[in-house]
Amino acid sequence: MVLTKEMDRREFLVTTLTVGGGFALALSFPWNSAEAAANAARIPDKPWESLVGKNETEINPWLVVAPDDTVTIRVAQSEMGQATFTSWSKMICEELECDWSKVRAEYASVNRHFRENKVYRRMATNASGAVRISREYLQQAGASARERLMAAAAEVWAVPRSDLTVKDGIITHVPTGRKLRYGQVAEKAAAIKLPQEPKIKTPDQFTLMNKPTPLLETPLRVDGSVTYGIDVRLPGMLYAAAKASPVFLGKVKKYDDTKVKNRPGVHAVVEFGGPDIEAGVAVVADSYWHAKTALGLLPIEWDEGVHGEDTSEKFLQMARAALEEPGAQVVVKKGDPEAALKDAAQMVEAVYELPYLDHAFMEPLNCTAQVTADRVDVWVGTQRPEEALLDAAKLTGVPRANIYIHNCFIGGGFGRRNQNDDVRQAVMIAKQLDRPVKVVWSREETTRHGYYRPMRVARFRAGLGPDGMPVAWINRVIGIDQNPPADPAQTIRGLHQVPYAIPNQLFDYHLRQTHVPTGVWTSVGRSQNEFYLESFMDELAHAAGKDPYQYRRALLDGNSNFPHAKSWVKVLDTAAERSGWGKKLPEGTGMGIAIGDGRRPGVKEITICAVVATVSVSKKGELRVERFDVAMDTGPFLVNPLAAERQVEMQMVMGLAAVLRQEITIQKGRVVQSNFHDYPLLRATEMPEIRVHFVRATDEPIVGIGEEALGWVAPSVCNAIFAITGKRIRSLPLKNHNLSTGAA
Amino acid sequence: MFSLRINGKTYSVDVEPETPLLWVLRDTIGLTGTKFGCGMALCGACTVHVNGQAVRSCVQPVSQVVGKVITTIEGLSPDAQHPLQIAWREGDVPECGYCQPGQIMAAAALLAKNPNPTDADITREITNLCRCGTYPRIRQAIHRAAQLAAKA
Numbered sequence: 001m002v003l004t005k006e007m008d009r010r011e012f013l014v015t016t017l018t019v020g021g022g023f024a025l026a027l028s029f030p031w032n033s034a035e036a037a038a039n040a041a042r043i044p045d046k047p048w049e050s051l052v053g054k055n056e057t058e059i060n061p062w063l064v065v066a067p068d069d070t071v072t073i074r075v076a077q078s079e080m081g082q083a084t085f086t087s088w089s090k091m092i093c094e095e096l097e098c099d100w101s102k103v104r105a106e107y108a109s110v111n112r113h114f115r116e117n118k119v120y121r122r123m124a125t126n127a128s129g130a131v132r133i134s135r136e137y138l139q140q141a142g143a144s145a146r147e148r149l150m151a152a153a154a155e156v157w158a159v160p161r162s163d164l165t166v167k168d169g170i171i172t173h174v175p176t177g178r179k180l181r182y183g184q185v186a187e188k189a190a191a192i193k194l195p196q197e198p199k200i201k202t203p204d205q206f207t208l209m210n211k212p213t214p215l216l217e218t219p220l221r222v223d224g225s226v227t228y229g230i231d232v233r234l235p236g237m238l239y240a241a242a243k244a245s246p247v248f249l250g251k252v253k254k255y256d257d258t259k260v261k262n263r264p265g266v267h268a269v270v271e272f273g274g275p276d277i278e279a280g281v282a283v284v285a286d287s288y289w290h291a292k293t294a295l296g297l298l299p300i301e302w303d304e305g306v307h308g309e310d311t312s313e314k315f316l317q318m319a320r321a322a323l324e325e326p327g328a329q330v331v332v333k334k335g336d337p338e339a340a341l342k343d344a345a346q347m348v349e350a351v352y353e354l355p356y357l358d359h360a361f362m363e364p365l366n367c368t369a370q371v372t373a374d375r376v377d378v379w380v381g382t383q384r385p386e387e388a389l390l391d392a393a394k395l396t397g398v399p400r401a402n403i404y405i406h407n408c409f410i411g412g413g414f415g416r417r418n419q420n421d422d423v424r425q426a427v428m429i430a431k432q433l434d435r436p437v438k439v440v441w442s443r444e445e446t447t448r449h450g451y452y453r454p455m456r457v458a459r460f461r462a463g464l465g466p467d468g469m470p471v472a473w474i475n476r477v478i479g480i481d482q483n484p485p486a487d488p489a490q491t492i493r494g495l496h497q498v499p500y501a502i503p504n505q506l507f508d509y510h511l512r513q514t515h516v517p518t519g520v521w522t523s524v525g526r527s528q529n530e531f532y533l534e535s536f537m538d539e540l541a542h543a544a545g546k547d548p549y550q551y552r553r554a555l556l557d558g559n560s561n562f563p564h565a566k567s568w569v570k571v572l573d574t575a576a577e578r579s580g581w582g583k584k585l586p587e588g589t590g591m592g593i594a595i596g597d598g599r600r601p602g603v604k605e606i607t608i609c610a611v612v613a614t615v616s617v618s619k620k621g622e623l624r625v626e627r628f629d630v631a632m633d634t635g636p637f638l639v640n641p642l643a644a645e646r647q648v649e650m651q652m653v654m655g656l657a658a659v660l661r662q663e664i665t666i667q668k669g670r671v672v673q674s675n676f677h678d679y680p681l682l683r684a685t686e687m688p689e690i691r692v693h694f695v696r697a698t699d700e701p702i703v704g705i706g707e708e709a710l711g712w713v714a715p716s717v718c719n720a721i722f723a724i725t726g727k728r729i730r731s732l733p734l735k736n737h738n739l740s741t742g743a744a
Numbered sequence: 745m746f747s748l749r750i751n752g753k754t755y756s757v758d759v760e761p762e763t764p765l766l767w768v769l770r771d772t773i774g775l776t777g778t779k780f781g782c783g784m785a786l787c788g789a790c791t792v793h794v795n796g797q798a799v800r801s802c803v804q805p806v807s808q809v810v811g812k813v814i815t816t817i818e819g820l821s822p823d824a825q826h827p828l829q830i831a832w833r834e835g836d837v838p839e840c841g842y843c844q845p846g847q848i849m850a851a852a853a854l855l856a857k858n859p860n861p862t863d864a865d866i867t868r869e870i871t872n873l874c875r876c877g878t879y880p881r882i883r884q885a886i887h888r889a890a891q892l893a894a895k896a
């Protein structure tokens with residue numbers, strides 16, 4: 001009973017005429033064929049299928065030219081809301097000089113990537129890498145293709161390359177005015193080898209990048225045609241509902257499948273588990289509803305292992321205790337901070353605590369897999385398709401060349417879809433079946449089996465001199481992970497190089513282990529580290545009796561050891577000016593400021609971001625974030641300012657939801673929260689105004705923009721709360737705090 | 745066996761009466777534009793129209809919609825030219841896009857009964873969640889669609 005789109009549409013034209021009332025609106029709008037053509041699919045609605053036809057010519061693995069000049073770009077990144085198909089295409093087309101209105105984009109093949117010796121270089125979508133890591137080789141691919149197309153035209157006309165120009169995919173022989181289109185010379189170009197690779201443009205030469213470009217991704221997203229992983233449908237496909245051990249690292253003791261085997265549509269009950277696969281049981285049926293309802297009735301007994309009584313409260317106690325324990329790893333040691341602290345005119349001390357957080361995207365986790373003796377197919381939205389392929393190979397023993405990862409559009413990733421646990425589980429389930437199976441996680445399962453942003457406890461002690469400026473700084477962080485990482489970047493980034501002028505410093509950390517899985521969460525460490533760092537700076541400013549903006553400014557200005565100090569000041573000033581910092585505000589309203597950059601240990605690029613939150617708190621303690629003014633360093637260019645702005649907005653929303661109400665807590669070894677009622681997203685009614693102020697503060701390209709603003713949401717909001725109420729927030733979420741300052 | 749009228753077409757489906765309409769649409773019929781988000785009427789990703797009203801199909805037993813007119817995102821317009829879809833494209837509203845079919849269906853039901861909604865009407869009537877925070881663009885696009893529809 002599967003209908004093609006064509007049938008649907010024809011059918012619609014006939015049948016809607018009989019439908020009245022509320023549907024008049026849909027019918028009264030005139031059909032506009034020009035616009036429809038402009039919106040024709042430029043991205044395949046089944047993203048794993050190629051748009052490229054037989055008569056089109058691949059110039060290099062990144063791009064294909066059709067006889068009618070249509071250019072198809074291969075995108076080696078996953079799309080989950082960043083508009084990466086548009087940005088990726090722009091980076092190539094900046095050099096290609098083709099007609100942008102004829103550009104289409106599709107996923108690069110993961111299978112081919114492996115068969116052809118990593119031809120797409122890097123397919124992971126994480127670490128703000130899409131532009132930072134890929135831009136130059138994408139520009140190079142575009143430039144190289146352009147030069148080969150030009151060389152082909154020169155050959156056709158037997159003229160020198162230097163007599164040719166190109167614009168919008170039309171090559172002109174300047175002396176004679178003759179013209180050739182890309183589509184006419186593509187085949188010839190494919191055979192041409194360049195004597196040397198052309199130079200690529202520098203940012204000041206960009207004509208396509210740095211300008212807002214409407215998103216290629218949009219049309220598919222307004223008519224239901226885009227296929228997310230959860231929408232995959234295959235002939236003969238079964239559906240599975242899975243339940244993993246509620247206590248992490250537990251095991252299946254036994255289950256009684258006779259209770260559900262005869263229920264409608266049920267095909268099988270299978271077990272899964274093993275290294276990096278949380279053990280559990282799945283019911284396989286002819287529809288998800290049948291599978292899910294049967295799973296709900298399946299009696300399962302679990303072996304909870306040793307963690308069945310663990311609680312997040314207990315983890316917190318452990319971390320607090322670790323603050324006093326010896327043997328911490330020292331990251332920064334400068335001068336004699338203990339002595340300076342003793343001699344200081346004033347001492348300020350604070351301990352900050354943060355909960356586990358889930359990623360809470362809209363598309364529940366899912367993966368579809370088909371496993372046969374000599375071939376594996378996986379349909380999934382993943383941020384790491386290469387690892388998905390390797391995992392599938394390991395689990396099935398099928399050679400890599402015969403494994404196909406069909407990447408899908410993703411209904412939000414935020415770091416969670418780096419993990420591929422959904423892939424491993426689905427492959428293991430599919431191995432036990434002779435048909436493709438789509439495994440869909442319920443919302444509850446998605447929430448309760450995350451790879452959470454880790455809990456943290458951090459202590460700061462600072463000594464201030466007689467002028468109120470810090471002379472000593474002692475900071476210890478306790479990182480809590482399931483598997484303490486060899487590289488503790490998440491725990492230390494941002495804190496490892498405090499930008500403010502402080503002569504005596506000590507920064508060290510302990511790592512502690514619990515059984516709760518942890519992973520990266522957009523901003524990778526910054527949403528925690530910046531909360532306490534920039535809150536504590538605010539505490540120091542207030543202790544010194546100084547304006548928090550001016551206090552930071554003075555400490556940056558005075559820091560000759562920090563190479564980015566000047567750029568920071570520019571961004572800080574922009575945020576302060578644009579937000580109206582210092583202006584008189586109504587009673588109960590206040591502002592908080594925070595600044596930082598996206599520095600990662602071992603990466604030279606940064607993105608500086610400063611946020612001013614304008615907040616109001618009623619006497620009863622009702623909080624409203626009125627506005628965020630976000631000053632964002634662009635460096636010399638942004639690939640697509642339109643997408644960049646939206647990425648910043650998304651981070652404000654994500655950060656604010658976490659600040660207000662989100663926390664994952666552990667009771668009896670398992671996650672308490674389950675769905676949007678106890679893990680709430682930000683609602684439309686709570687949406688602040690968000691003003692993004694782009695500012696060119698540095699000459700070097702920035703590190704990225706998709707996760708470089710989130711860190712400053714929490715401190716700016718909490719600093720504003722202090723400005724209004726005098727209450728210092730040292731733990732989140734705010735729902736656990738009473739912000740009231742009196743009756744009324 | 746239930747007979748359902750969806751997007752102007754009649755489907756016979758063999759499912760249990762309590763099956764949520766969402767899963768009949770997605771799994772039995774194959775109309776996957778309607779999304780599963782929470783299964784508890786909390787998010788609105790599964791919003792469809794039943795007799796012109798916005799309904800959260802994840803908690804709507806199929807037996808109760810027999811004989812009613814059901815419209816999904818796929819059936820909102822034959823060529824994705826509903827004023828809301830035009831406005832949505834103009835404003836590049838979606839981010840990850842997953843909540844957007846539900847948002848558009850909720851907005852369409854609102855516009856059908858209130859052709860010129862105020863900001864307050866929109867925030868009161870459309871309670872769908874968007875993880876990516878597209879709320880301001882959604883609001884703008886609804887105003888724009890109201891304009892487009894008035895001109896048509």
Ligand code: FES
Nearest residue numbers: 781782785788802
């Ligand atoms: S899936 Fe129906 S409201 Fe969330």
Ligand code: FES
Nearest residue numbers: 841843874875876
């Ligand atoms: S656009 Fe991503 S959830 Fe709304």
